Each structure stands twice: as C-alpha cells, then as structure tokens.
Amino acid sequence: MEKFVINGGNPLAGLVEIGGSKNAALPILAATLLSETPSIIRNIPDLLDVNTMILVLQGLGVKIEKLAEGTFQIFPDSLIKSDAPYELIRKMRASFLVTGPLITRLKRAQVPLPGGCAIGSRPIDLHIKGFLHLGVQVSMHSGYVEAWTDQLHPGEIYLDFPSVGATENIMMLASVIPGDTVIANAAREPEVTDLANFLMAMGAKIEGVGTDTIVIYGTPKLYGCDYSIINDRIEAGTFCVAAAITGGDVEIKGVNHIAMRSIITKLEEIGAKISKVSEDSLFISMKERPRATDIKTMPYPGFPTDMQAQFMTLLCLADGVSVITETVFENRFAHVGELERMGVNIKVEGRSAVVVGVEKLTGTQVTASDLRAGAALVLAGLAAEGTTDVYGISHVDRGYANLEKKLHKLGASIKRVYE
Template identity: 35%
Template sequence: MSTGTDAMSADRHLYRITGGMPLKGEVKVSGAKNAITKQMVAALLTEEPVRIANVPRIVEVDLVVGMLQQLGATVDWTGRHEIRVEAGTIADSGLAERYTGANRIPILMMGPLLHRVGEAVIPLPGGCQIGKRPIDYHLDALRQMGAEVIEQPTAVHVRTTGLVGAHIELAFPSVGATENIVLAAVLARGTTVIHNAAIEPEIIDTILMLQKMGALIEVQTDRRIVIEGVKRLRGTGHTAITDRVEAASFAAAAVATGGSVEVIGARQTDLTGLINSLHRIGGGFAETPRGLAFYRARDLTAANIRTDVHPGLLTDWQQPLVLLLTQAKGASIVHETIYEDRFGYTEQLRQMGARIELNTACLVGDSCRFANRDHAHSAVVNGPTPLTGRDLEIPDLRAGFAFVLAALVAEGTSTISGTRYLERGYEDPVGKLTAMGGQVETAPVG
C-alpha cells in the first residue's frame, strides 16, 4: 500500500477521452473522502479498535493509512471497503517530513496526539493549490485550550500538560478548524463551545461517529457546537455517508452529455443546492429506490451561481457546474466565496473553446470576504460554445473532474495528465465512466 508523498509524486497513467457520447446507465457513489479521512484520524482518540465501512480505495485514504501506521497504529483492510484502525499505543509523536505538503490531514492529528502523548510535531499541510489555506484558526484555538505552539519553518510543534475547554469564536466557519477543535475538545477537561462553526454533512457524520465512541457533542441551530469533554472514548463501528462531491460530479456529467444516469447512494438531503442549480440550468432529477437519477430535461440556459458555506452551494461543485454552463445559452455568472484562487483551471477550458472571463468583483449576491482585494473570484461564462479536444493537465482534485467532463463533451480526443490529483478523491473513475458509455482509456506515462 502506498504511503507518504510517493503516492502523489507522479501519474500512474494518462487518460485518453473521446467526447460526444452521452453517459447512460448507473454508477455507485463511494464513501465521502472528506468524512472518512477525518474519522480515521479520530480513531487515534481511543486505544480500542475502530471499524469504518464504505471506505473508498483512493490515494487520499492510502496516505492517511501510512500516517497512522507511522504513528504506531495498526491499520487493516477487513473488506474491500472496510477498514480497522487500532491505536493501542502511540509509537511516535510526529509525522515524517515526507508528509509535508501531502494533504491537510496531519494538522488534524494535533488534538488526538496531545491527548495520547502530550505533544505533536506535524509537518505543514498541503493539498490542492486553490488559494491560501492558513492554519491560524487551528493554532489559535489550541492555544486557547492550553496548548503551547512552537511554529517551525516546515512543521508545527505543539505540547500540553492537558487541554481544557474554551469558548472559541471562528472568524469564518472553516471546515478544517471546526474539525480540529472538535477532535481536541472531546477529551479536554470542561466544555468547549465553537461559535460560527462549520456544519457540513461530513462534519456531522464524524460527530455521529464520535458520539458512538462516547463523546458528548451538541450541534446548535446558530452555528454553535458544544462539546463536553469526557475522560475516555471507546472503539466503535461506523458506516460513513456517501460522497456528495462525487455524486454531484456524475449528476453534472449526465446533464452535460445529454445522458441519464442513476447515481446509486446519492442523497437528496446532501444535494439540495446542486439540484436547484441543475434545475435552473436545464437538468432534472428523480428519486429511485437506490438513489437519484439525473438527466437533461430541456435545452441548457444560463444561470447565476454563488458558492458558500453549508448549507450554501458547495465550492467543490463549482468546477463541474462551470463546465456545464459553457454549454448553456446566454451569460452565466459564478461567484466563488470560499477560495480566492479557484478559477485557475479555466485557462485550459478557454484553450478548448470555452468563453470564460474572470473578474475581481463580487458579481452574485452580497459582497464576500474577497471584495476589494484584487482576487479574480468571479467568472462570466458565455455559451453555448463547442469544445475541442486537446492535451490537458489537471492542477487540482476538483478541477480534475471538470477536465474529464470537458473531454466527454468536446469534439475529438483529449489526453489528460495529472491524473494523480483526480485519483486522490475519485475511486476507479475510468471504470465508472466507461461502464456508463464514456470513451475513456488509460495510457502509460511517457
């Protein structure tokens, strides 16, 4: 099993995609990467075994497996999509330098390691290059809870004689900071209150697992999460929710290609904002006994879209929607409010024939935190425009599926490199797409 940044260092293969075929049939959505990787970290909070089901076989999970093993945990695959983590002892309080920049999971290990061994040395996090993603919120929260934080050039060293509860006000409802505080607070002495917390479905799913382990956590209606610290947590079994980003990706693909796809495991409660956007553009959906079916209901027309924190439109849905809007009649506007530099991928779409212009203004809804800061965080998309196949290089995970979707829509054949990014978060994308009629092949690198 691959571990460390070696899993991300090079493509395993290229994709060759010939466009023009509608996707039809069914596809089973995998477990939620953004929940499961955090739940694997949460297993460090107990000495007892934790079993997680619905785990996708993706690069990101492989990376976390390697991290846990280096810390001394035993990690076993007990089924094709089931994993068992047992951290009976912690052999190391720090992660190896090879994990520097691998992803943002190491920073979430600070709380569990502080509770287990009193200190942690964590390499600086990485992940997709989509804008600044500082960890100030994380470190400030741990300081408020009694941790000493020593910032180093390539790592963060934290230590404590015991974390205590605190009232923590987040300036922005950061998903990562909320998760970090929850993981640190469940075994802290006293009560922790997170004000302006993120409440994404993946966070709620992790809270449900922690509750099974014996944690006392309440999610209030005003974005407050209240955690009453307990003395110990026990092992548990948990089946993770399905991945709403993958479900949305295949939904957009069905509409963009003029096909019809049943997404098995898709949940309407997780996709309400996406469904509304697809409906405005021209897509339709229907509930099925196994999930949701998506299809093109009418000619595609322009729509205005604004990403936001949950329950707003998920930022990870933005890229496939932008591609879909290149095939819609009229001028559409997409306003990105979560990351300030998430439209870099559109340059390659323009080279395929898309008409996309970036703008520094807040063009949909109220001004966001990037207003007057010279960030090109809005896009004007004019369509419909025919796309032509070309060589593409994936710059980050979510742009990756937009490129795959562009190639499926385009005339001719596209060759896609940087597939390692896509395979961080999508299980067997080639197999799933070809099963629905997509003309997708892999080719050796070089």
C-alpha cells in the same frame, strides 16, 4: 506518466453507485487515534488521499488491518510517535487533522505546516486559535507546528470563518476534555456531522451538530467503535454533471438528497430533470442545451466550492452568460486556462468568472492542476468533439475511486493510458 484519453459525445446512461466520502473518511481515520481501543471503519473509499492518511497513521506507529474492500480495523494502542513526516503532510493538507488527536493522546504533536496548494494559501490559524483556547501551547519554527500541553481545559471558540478542518480538529480535541467546549460559527458540512456522529459513537457527547454552534461535553475516555461513513456528495454531484453535460439519463445511487440540495437546485435551474427514485437514489436526465445561471460558492448549506469547477464546465456550454463567484478559496480558477484550450469563453475578474456559453467544446490535451480541476477537464472531455487527453490525473485519483471505470460502465469512451 498516466493520462485519460476520452472520446467525447456519448450520452451517459445506466446506474452508478456512489462510494464513501473522502472528506468524511479522512477526519474519521484521524479520530480513531482518540481512543486506545480498536475501531472498525466501513465504506472507506479507495483513494490516494485515504492511502496517504493510512500511511500517516502507520508512520505514527498505529497498526491497520484491511478486513474487506472498504473496511479497515485500526489499532491505536500502538501509537508511539507524535511527529508526522513532511513527505506525507505535504501531499495532503487533511493530514494536519492528526494534530488534535495527537495532543490528546501524547500531550504533544509536531506536524509540518501543510502549506498552500493550487487552490489557495490555506492557512491553519483557526486550528491554532482553537488549540490555544483549550490549553495547548503552540510554537512554529522551521515550517513545523509544535504543540504541547500540561493541562487541557474546555473553552469557548469563535471561528472567524466556518472552517471545516478547524471545526474538526477542535471538536476532536474537545471531545476528551472534561467540561463544555463551545465552537461558535462552526462549519455545518455533512462531513463535520459525520465526524461528530463517529465521536458520539466513541462515547463523546456533542450537541448542535449541523448547526453553527457546536457544544462538546468532553469525557476523559473514548472507546473504539464500528462505524460506516457517509457517501460522497461531491462524487455524486460530479456524476450528475457528467449525465447533464452529455445529455444522458443516469440513476445515481447512494445519495443524501438533503446534503445535495444546493447541487440539485442549481442543476434544475440549468435545465436538468431530476427525480427522487428512493431515499438514497436520484434519476437525472438532460435533453436541452444547458441554461445559464449564476453560482456563488459558500460554506454548507451553500453551494460547495468542491463542485465549482465541474459546474463551470457545464455552464461553458450554456445558452447565455453565467457568473460564477468563488468565496471560499482565493484562487480556485486554475481550470479556466485549460478549459480555454478546449474553446470556452471565460473571463476571470477577481473572485468571479464570467462564462459566456459556447455551442461546443473541442478535444485537445489538457492538464489538471488540482482534484476538482481534473474532474472538470474529464467532464469537458466527455462533452467535447473529438479526443481529449487529460494529464495530471494523480490529482483526480486523490478524490475519485475508479472514475474511468464508472464512467465507462455508463457508456463513456474513456481509458487510462500509461505513457
């Protein structure tokens, strides 16, 4: 078993470079299946989830070559299988994103229902709704989604919620269906935009990217291309909180200021001083005790649910009472119970958590239940008095590359221990 052992109290200082975005890399890797010709994808982060997606593609028959650190060439011409294995899909919900591309290439897909996870039940009804509108037939049995088509056609799809994954699956499928497909109430996340940019680099024509109405003018053939994915705004946000919670001074390089607007605004409300160093770099410093503030998670450009747990840790140390409301996932407060072991004062009432700031956190043993809960516990450990052992760090490895190395370089006392 692996754990992080953290001795808290060191203010972080120096420069950290942000890597490629997990949530952009996963759909873009799936989208390489849409053409028969190879693509080169750059800036792919070295994460467990990326490895899982690579195994999914290889399991479907696709050849993948690593050209350099973070750069892979994908040869989708060897795609032969339309069924994705349960062992991989259950590890990572994003593997369901191969469904759209499989239908376009092989006219059928058999993919296990990805199921729920520690943050909620996470249904896929909106993905299915989109497929049905585009001429796909779908049946579900024994925990599998079976999808097939004789004739795809364009359509108009209204999403009841701007689901990131549903927007991505539908956009991929529609990009090879001649005619105009409209996705209304589409997700506007920067990672959806990155996927659209990749599809356009492959030859698709898409309008309204980054707005809530995306129009895809499909073309029967897409071609592989050379593409570099965007950096990870959630990794950047997590390092911002690490700097703030330790009273540090850190330059964060590889950021998109616009994509991080809600995160930066909330940090400033809490009392962090943030300045723009360059087009892709910011400096964050925090010398005072954090101030309480309220946060409500929302689809982009609202405050990201993937930063909720990390901000909760910061607000646990604030002077005053904060209310954090989670509107995106129904059950994303699993970190609260573990933070309580470190001395926080939080009361969960339905979808809101009332956080009464305390003066200090105390190190102890805690266990991550999911990716961002794990990040929140690491942040708590960086600020706590004494030693914190964070277990369950495979969750953290799903979404952070070299987290402990990057934190150590900034002056944190953190090491990975194999027990």
